[in-house]
Amino acid sequence: MLHYFFKIYLKLTGWKATGPVPKDLKKFIMVxxxxxxxxxxxxxxAFRSVLKLKHIKFIAKQELFKPPFGFLFRQAGGVPVDRFNKNNFVDQVAEMFIQNESFAIALSPEGTRKKVDRLRTGFYHIAKKANVPIVMLAFDFEHKEFRFAPLFFTTDDEAADYNKILTFFTSVKGKNPELGLEHLLN
Incomplete structure (x- = not known):
């Protein structure tokens, strides 16, 4: 039912997907x-439903998965992490990739909707530690596109990798462009 709602919503509002959609990729981090x-x-x-990418999960603090509403987060594709575990976040999520034959998660590199001074680095270190590719997806509100970039693996040149990431995301405008990432690209 939700699938049809999302499909109609995106069609009526004019949104479309561009670039290589990772439909057959079993393990990756979507940024x-x-x-x-x-x-x-x-x-x-909406995009996950319409593009039939239900295998993509999201990470959230384990407290959200407790009764009475925890089942909703799991049903929506949430995966709990223990923020107070002696293993850090990167290790916990990298281990999920190692333990599962098929595992994909979506994360925001900003970690918030506010304007940031730098990108968070967890997604990058998870990808490196688990040896999985990064798939970048931009929500381009100006052109109404879910814009996919070709996947890439982290390299030994972290600065160049972050420059690649920032260059991709600064090429689009979010819903509130003044909160974008342009100021981070030097």
Whole structure:
């Protein structure tokens, strides 16, 4: 039922997907940005449903998965992490990739909807540690596109990798462009 709602919504509002959609890729980290609005979450669920990418999960603090509403987060594709575990976040998620034959997660490189001074680095270190590719997805509100970049693996040149990531995300406008990432690209 939700699938049809999302399909109609995206068609009526004129959104489309461009670039290489990772339909057959079993393991990857999807980096989604620029994250400038709470509506990005709705758009993420819509695109995931319409493009039939239900295997892509999201990470959230384990406290959200407790009764009475925890089942909703699991049903929506959430995977709990223990923020207070002696193993850090990167190790916990990298281990999920290692333990599962098929595992894909979506994360925002900003970690918030506010304007940031730098990108978070967890997604990058997870990809490196688990040896999985990064798939970048931009929500381009100006052109109404879910824009996919070709996948890439982290290299030994972290600065060049981050420059590649920033260059991709600064080429689009989020819902609130003033909260974008242009100021981070030097």
């Amino acid at each position: 989604v940005g620029p994250h400038t609005s709470s509506s990005d979450v709705f758009m993420g669920f």
